[in-house]
Amino acid sequence: MGENSVKVKMADTSTWRNQESKHPAVVDLDDMEMEIVDKDDSDYETNFSDSRPPQQSQQKSKEGVYLEDMRKRFQDNVTSMMWQAGSQQAKKAWSIYGNIDILRPYFNVEPHEVRSRLMYSLFPQKPTDHRQRVPRELYGPLMVIFTMIALLLLQMKTADHKVEEGTLMGTAFGVCFSYWIGASSFVWFLCYVCNCHMTMLQILSMMGYGLFGHCIVIFLGTIIHTSHDHLFFYILWAVFGGISTLRMVCIVISRTHGQTQRMFIGGAIAALHLLFLLYLHFAYHQVVEDLSQVFDHMPAINHPAPQSLPQTLTETIVEQAVQGNNSVQHIVRS
Amino acid sequence: MADVEFHKQEDLNDVPLEGDITVPGLKTEDDEISTLDEPVRDTILRDVRAVGVKFFHVLYPKQSKALLREWDLWGPLILCTLMAMMLQGDSGDVDSTSDGGPEFAEVFVIYWVGAVVVTMNNKLLGGNISFFQSVCVLGYCVSPLAISLIISRLILLAPEQTTVLFVIRFILVVIAFAWSTFASTAFLSDSQPPGKKVLAVYPIFLFYFIISWLVISHTHS
DSSP: OHHHHHHHHHHTHHHHHHHHHHSHHHHHHHHHHHHHHHHHHHHOTTTTSTTHHHHHHHHHHHHHHHHHHHHHHHHHHHHHHHHHHHHHHHHHHHHHHHHHHHHGGGGOOOHHHHHHHHHHTTSOOOOOSSOOOOOOOSHHHHHHHHHHHHHHHHHHHHHOSSTTGGGHHHHHHHHHHHHHHHHHHHHHHHHHHHTOOOOHHHHHHHHHHHHHHHHHHHHHHHHSOOSSOOHHHHHHIIIIIHHHHHHHHHHHHHTOOSHHHHHHHHHHHHHHHHHHHHHHHIIIIIHHHHHHHHHHHOTTSOOOSOSSHHHHHHHHHHHHHHHHHHHHHHHHHO | OTTOOOOOTTTGGGOOOOOOOOOTTSOOGGGSOOOTTSOHHHHHHHHHHHHHHHHHHHHSOOSOSHHHHTOOSHHHHHHHHHHHHHHOOOSSOSSOSSOSHHHHHHHHHHHHHHHHHHHHHHHHTTOOOOHHHHHHHHHHTTHHHHHHHHHHHHHHTSSSOOHHHHHHHHHHHHHHHHHHHHHHHHHHTTTSOTTOHHHHHHHHHHHHHHHHHHHHHOOOO
16 A cells, blocks of 8 residues: 555655646645555554455555556546647647738738849949848749759759769759858948948848849850850850949949948958859769769779769879870870 | 535545536437448548549649638649659769759759648638648649650650640640639639739749749659
8 A cells, every 4th residue: 555655645646736736735635544554554463354355455446546647647647648748749830820910911922022132133223322222022032042053053954964963952052041041141240340320131032032133144054055165154254243233232232331341342242242152053063074074085994973072083083194195205205 | 415425534535526517408429320330431432522623623723612611621632742753853864963862852842832831821811711721722723734754754755845735835834824813813803802812823823834934844744
């Protein structure tokens, strides 16, 4: 009996405590009574044999009651746990839905507005004392980024079928979104430091529309192949990348006071934006194509598809150096 | 109230309150047609027929509510797995470093992430459609592209690939792409906010464009 009660107590201490706080008197009495019964058992085992049966039956009924009690409490606990978990999940789902509602105002645009904003992202306006307006809108930027992801996928697919096959989609997604969010956060920090009047949403919108120029360059670079000639790409880079960068720099300058701050923040945006385009072109397009060209011209080196670019690059360089050395020796001998 | 008993104080907590709550006017479950004791074959056939009807609706798109009213994800799952398997590269190639596995994952991810993005965009623009309805429609509307993929795989079986064959494949895929886009916009047009149809259609266009690019650029026989 004593053991049983201890087990019950150990198993379900919290509810017992609750009960104690609710009915302190009753539980105390119970405990006292049990202690007495225990003592009786140990001291007078044989003498009170006649009085055992009624006690035992009482004990059994009490045991049953306790077990039932325990089961019920256990059930209650599990039910409440399940309920809590369920309600937490429901709250989470609800908060996601709520977030959609929070984002909805930024998607409230008309098609012609998006069109004109896309157009004007390629037309820089001369910075004056008057602050240039920046829309707080996310539809256009998001669509521009998804278009860019699609174009990057096409570019990677056309460049070479086998390199980084599995991570094409993930790479495109990761690169585009991390640039958009990362660069915007960095610019936001610079704005905070340089006292530029722009909110995070305005920066996101501006940077997103700025990527429209990149999309055009990538698209043209993908459909018009000029294998070894980078001139075409550089012209596109300078024209489209340049004007979209200039547009953003003008906006920032019109919203910042102080010459140093203007130069600082404008330079940072220009560097980020133009270098990103270079990165996109050379990381996913030209290098792979160059490599495949090199391999086509050197049938002696029958490599499988390049797994890691740096290694194969160095290998080719070494091979070419060896070849060059041989030819030089040949000339010297002759 | 006849069977109410008075218990001792200590036992009062242990007696649960039991009983049934029946409201006279309310319908019980017995009134509905029970599907519990019908053969399994009937159940499966009914579901298969429902999926087949939806495929037919996609291939012959007219303003129909069947796809929206009774959405399911069986069709999209079947189509997605079919396309992913057919687009998978050759594993027998010794030179190839990729075993074709990533292609499966790529198609799978493009399929579902694309559908989710399009649906979210629709919701953000203020469209009144539930999440899974939209995913269902977008998934089923890939079927023209899946058919074009099957045909182009058959064309790729030809011993020699000529420009004419490529042009045939290209035209097929373009037709399937237009068909898919048209069908999905026909189904979703009611739920899209007026005046913003272009904004809602653009991501759909992009989604099917990517999938059709996957189909046309797949050259492993």
